[in-house]
Amino acid sequence: MTDSAKVTSPLDDVVEPTDFTFELPDSTEGRILVVDNDRTSGTLTAGILHGAGYSVDLFGSPEEALAAVLKGDATVLVTDFEMGAMSGLELAQAAQEHDPDIRIILLTGSGDERTVQAALRMGISDYIKKPPDPDALKRSVQRAIHKRAAEEHHRAMVGWMREELERRAEAVRQITVSSLSALANALDLRNPHFQGHSKAVAMQAAAIAHALDASDDEVEAVRTAGLLHDVGMIAVPDALVSKPESLTPEEFDVIRSHCDRGVEILEPMTHLGRCIRYVHEHHERWDGSGYPQGKKGEDISLGGQIVGISEAWTAILESRAYRTGRSRDEGLKILEDKRGIWFAPEVTDALRRADVGMI
Numbered sequence: 001m002t003d004s005a006k007v008t009s010p011l012d013d014v015v016e017p018t019d020f021t022f023e024l025p026d027s028t029e030g031r032i033l034v035v036d037n038d039r040t041s042g043t044l045t046a047g048i049l050h051g052a053g054y055s056v057d058l059f060g061s062p063e064e065a066l067a068a069v070l071k072g073d074a075t076v077l078v079t080d081f082e083m084g085a086m087s088g089l090e091l092a093q094a095a096q097e098h099d100p101d102i103r104i105i106l107l108t109g110s111g112d113e114r115t116v117q118a119a120l121r122m123g124i125s126d127y128i129k130k131p132p133d134p135d136a137l138k139r140s141v142q143r144a145i146h147k148r149a150a151e152e153h154h155r156a157m158v159g160w161m162r163e164e165l166e167r168r169a170e171a172v173r174q175i176t177v178s179s180l181s182a183l184a185n186a187l188d189l190r191n192p193h194f195q196g197h198s199k200a201v202a203m204q205a206a207a208i209a210h211a212l213d214a215s216d217d218e219v220e221a222v223r224t225a226g227l228l229h230d231v232g233m234i235a236v237p238d239a240l241v242s243k244p245e246s247l248t249p250e251e252f253d254v255i256r257s258h259c260d261r262g263v264e265i266l267e268p269m270t271h272l273g274r275c276i277r278y279v280h281e282h283h284e285r286w287d288g289s290g291y292p293q294g295k296k297g298e299d300i301s302l303g304g305q306i307v308g309i310s311e312a313w314t315a316i317l318e319s320r321a322y323r324t325g326r327s328r329d330e331g332l333k334i335l336e337d338k339r340g341i342w343f344a345p346e347v348t349d350a351l352r353r354a355d356v357g358m359i
Contacts, residue, residue, distance in 0.1 A: 030075030103144035202226030204310035207354035225278035232262030278303040
């Protein structure tokens with residue numbers, strides 16, 4: 001096979017992650033906020049961290065510190081517990097509500113275990129007794145910065161993995177739909193009266209879904225179901241498909257079986273999702289007179305009704321071995337007479353608004 005004839009697939013486009021090498025940040029990275037209403041104590045804490053090379057801002061009140069957090073760029077918040085109107089825990093909670101990634105280190109001189117336990121439940125990174133031991137404080141801040149960096153890196157990797165999995169799932173879906181559409185087209189070609197049938201149903205179904213203000217995902221789902229609605233006809237002999245005379249009850253049962261056969265073919269392809277249900281229901285009718293399960297009313301999905309009326313409309317306009325196709329006016333009268341009987345009134349009304357006719 002020459003390069004020009006090489007077959008390609010959406011899965012050939014492998015996306016590799018970029019810029020995901022993780023390196024521990026050094027002391028020049030990040031911004032530390034120190035909060036203490038005791039100026040002497042706060043200056044001591046800030047001085048220890050500044051001497052270690054950190055960028056440090058000192059605040060004498062929790063309100064000032066919270067305003068700085070709201071402006072962004074804070075990496076670690078080192079806060080005293082006892083500060084009057086707003087405690088260190090209350091400041092930590094308000095800061096985390098704005099920035100869930102901010103790391104909190106609580107300074108406490110009370111020795112109150114209940115305070116410590118409450119702080120840990122809130123998700124603070126560490127707590128240190130006042131006055132802080134310089135080495136312990138520097139280690140605590142370093143751990144907090146490293147943990148934040150590791151979590152941000154992990155989140156970026158998880159985001160990339162999720163996007164890549166979604167991309168590949170969509171590529172598999174495209175390959176599946178393309179392959180099955182080719183099969184449906186091949187089935188259409190068995191009889192000159194059916195050529196282009198599946199494509200016409202798909203286009204009409206998408207147009208009706210648009211007319212009903214369906215989401216883009218739902219429009220694509222009914223379009224796909226329209227393409228694949230007759231895939232189960234592979235189990236129906238050519239002689240029945242092309243038979244010019246009326247079918248016997250036994251032969252009609254074979255034709256009816258194509259809905260179940262279609263599900264059997266599509267069911268392993270779980271990534272097709274609700275499309276499989278729509279394929280199964282495209283011959284169900286609002287009054288319960290359809291098949292294969294005799295569903296009625298709202299037991300039939302809207303997508304199943306859309307594919308069903310699209311198939312019925314297309315079939316009315318197409319010629320068959322035993323009759324010629326009807327005109328649009330004749331077809332619309334047939335479906336108007338069956339409004340609320342074969343299909344829900346709003347689905348019938350949407351067909352009139354969205355008729356795309358024959359391909």
